[in-house]
Amino acid sequence: MKKLIPLLLLLVLSSENTIAQQMTGIMPLRERAKLEDNVLQERLDKLLPELMRREGIDMWVIIAREYNEDPIARTMLPATWLAARRRTIMLFTDQGPEKGLEKLAVARYDIGKLMKGAWKPEEEPNQWKRLAELISERNPKKIGLNISPQFAHADGLTKAEYDSLMHYLPAAFKKKVVSAEQLAVNWLQIRTPTELELYEQISRIGHRIIAEGFSEKVVKPGVTTTDDVVWWYRERIAELKLTAWFHPTVDLQRANPGSGDSQRSFSQRPEVEVIMPGDLLHVDLGITYLGLNTDVQQLAYVLKPGEKKAPDYLKKALNTGNRLQDILTSKFEAGKSGNQVLKETLAQAQKENITPSIYSHPIGYHGHGAGPAIGMWDQQQGVPGTGDYLLQYNTVYAIELNAKVVLPEWNNKEIRVMLEEQAVFTPNGVRYIDGRQKELLLIPRSKTQ
Template identity: 80%
Template sequence: MKIFLSLLFLLLLNTELTTAQQLPNILPLRERAAVEDALLQERLEKLLPDLMRREGMDMWVIVAREYNEDPVAKTMLPATWLAARRRTIILFHDQGQGKGVEKLAVARYDIGNLMKGAWAPEQEPNQWKRLVQLIQERNPKKIGLNFSSTYAHADGLTKAEYDSLMHYLPETQKKAVVSAERLAVDWLQTRTERELEVYEQISRLGHSIIAEGFSEGVIQPGVTTTEDVMWWYRERIASLKLEAWFHPTVDVQRANPGAGDSQRSFSQRPGMEVILPGDLLHVDLGITYLGLNTDVQQLAYVLKPGEAEAPEYLRKALATGNRLQDILTSKFKEGKTGNQVLKEALAQAKKEKIVASIYSHPIGYHGHGAGPAIGMWDMPQGVPGTGDYPLRHNTAYAIELNAKVNLPEWNNKEIRVMLEEQAVLTPNGVRYIDGRQKELLLIPRKTTYLKQ
């Protein structure tokens, strides 16, 4: 089995671009399931004990009902479990250093090969009584439950399930109940080294889909609309047996009308526009693959007749956006809060006369992931609660921001250089996952003709 999984990872990480689609290889569903389960097993065996001990949590109880799953529970189910079954209760008990974490399923079934079933209804028909029996036998000092006023991700225990547990739990154990908010958040936001290797492939796939859509194969200037491209992305993602976790956005920015220009729309983010030569296109797109998400914004320029590259002023505008990325990521440091990073980055941008807006967030199991928020579009100076959470190593972030740039060449049009890329905070600093956009995509692509 280990050899089989190793071969799967080699297949996943060492594929080359196909000439037909220019996309990385995508695994069949059966092989995806094997990879996802291997990643989860590694997380449970290696990551979970460290997280529980860091929080001083010797027991973590997660309760999920079918089709109303706790967000954390969904990340702990085998790939072939598309939902919890009836009521699924997961119990983790830290047995101490060197002994590992005991993983039990207080449910009718084993949870795959990950958690052993610990409830026989024939012996004890009441599931709650069996859970309480297991808790009493282990006598934990802290019992973590998933309730939180700050993070929806860590607030998956419903009131009915909480009330039932409290009804059966003896007073002695009730005193041990605490919120597992920080444990749940860190479980969701922390990536293992193997997951980060896989994330490279996932991010490359998302970049490739964007490039394919922003090409002459999809866009015919003067005919194709932004709405056409949005739906092309949806269809393309579905055809690859992937998911879009939000509907893509495609919009244009173009020069303000000058004297004598027709009065067509020149709005910054129109609902639907015909794409024209000279337009600056923007896309916001996210895919889900192998249980992880991407969230990427990139820019493309539609060449005018006779042009071989984008105008220098647009290339400089993109460089301003790249500089803002550098400013933001230079402020990342484990232990700082999201609000601290935001404040420092905005102050530096102001010194450099960059008109900045920053709204970055963790990403992983969820597109807008658990962890420290670094600004929001409607809370540009800081986010109460989630912005006060500290940064952790091995958390992936969507570095999402924009820089406003005035273009005299576009009749003093103010454009927004909207960028978003995945990056991970490591002990050695911030590393972009599969790189970032430093050159505008061109429509059509540059072509080199050989002299005969």
């Protein structure tokens, strides 16, 4: 893993640098492509055989068509492949610990340097017949297909492709076809040590973008609207040659009755409001970089004239949100289901007189990743199906939640302390990948921020 580090060209930056200077550590597209392919090669060589043996699937067939790619296939394409080509079939066969994994592309092309082409149309014009030949020659015990009632990520085999495969597959092998749901979910959710190291850099970039937007550089109290900040974030992310995987949210809560829609539904966009001194701002923002995603929510306070710090009652409210995070992560344990973790967290929070709402999820190749759901904002009694999946080590989670807090100083108004950070679940517990927010961002920024 350490040998990859010289390739990273990542952020080795002092805290004295400005945010703008820090952002220069983002890699050029050509260097990103090299790194992404190296990381993928490592996953295919080391992680995938382990996962296939764990699930008892010795052959995995993934079929994708151009512009209708299986979500799994997209995670296995070289960085310079922006889509599958014609019909692309990936055939992975576990030949045992000594020989390792055979990786073939039943397609007109090699898949970069990752998978060798195994179909010559000049010799066998029918791609399905060639696939059936390769399967017969390898005589697998179980053939995994991406069919899943629970996860869209693992349900990428279309009806037409399934019908064609079953038409050409010899009868003896039809009986060996099984769902690859668990294998697909684990491929998506489990991160390698190299990826976890990269995730620290990716998360740091996301945090710095948030801090830059929640600063006097962008926010002019009495002039700037919440929507102005949203679009600043979109422009900034594009300027850095990154991707926003969802449209950011910026909203506010304030003391004035009727201002700051703290009770809005999660299914609604917040109202556009002019940002004023004394407002508590909230952002929800996610970027994609090096094939991995972030999903972060943080809070900022707009100082009133003469103020140098946020009011103590808002700091205390943030502490309540941090305590809810601690309760949630303390309940993580391998072998527990997402629903079990949710139930235990809500029970403990209520014992501590915290009014909680938990909606955490795996994150990685997808922002809302495959794996155990730990609540949803509208399903606090548990999430059928996906919430029944068991927690696995080396999964990155978006620790997403909110705690309701009543502020006497705001005429007993109830606010939501909405927080979200990336954390990895390991045998040593849960670790925030690039830390978490424990102090409110200030506008204008203090010299220590």
